[in-house]
Amino acid sequence: xxxxxxxxxxxxxxxxxxxxxxxxxxxxxxxxxxxxxxxxxxxxxxxxxxxxxxxxxxxxxxxxxxxxxxxxxxxxxxxxxxxxx
Numbered sequence: 595x596x597x598x599x600x601x602x603x604x605x606x607x608x609x610x611x612x613x614x615x616x617x618x619x620x621x622x623x624x625x626x627x628x629x630x631x632x633x634x635x636x637x638x639x640x641x642x643x644x645x646x647x648x649x650x651x652x653x654x655x656x657x658x659x660x661x662x663x664x665x666x667x668x669x670x671x672x673x674x675x676x677x678x679x
Contacts, residue, residue: 595645596652598659600668601638608635609668613656617643641672 597617601610601624610632614620621640627633646652658664 596647596649598644598646598652598655599640600642600659600672601632602641603632603635604637604639605635609641609665610635610638611656611659611664611668613649613652615649642668642675 596613596615598613599611599617599620601612601621602608603610610624612620617640621638623629624632624638625636627636632638644652644655646655659668
């Protein structure tokens with residue numbers, strides 16, 4: 595299983611998008627400051643994930659979510675999740 599995921603910094607509220615085959619390990623790495631792009635904005639919480647059968651599919655989704663349309667889609671998905679609570 596592979597994942598495309600979105601984390602939110604609890605420090606500044608910004609979103610970070612990535613992909614991995616081990617979501618728990620990757621979140622731990624982000625929170626431990628082991629990621630170059632997120633080490634100064636930890637801690638993080640997982641706010642969204644999607645499951646894929648291949649690394650290529652997860653990576654393609656990650657790349658889309660980093661585009662303008664992808665960021666808009668994530669914002670809508672996260673807003674819908676908040677409204678449901």
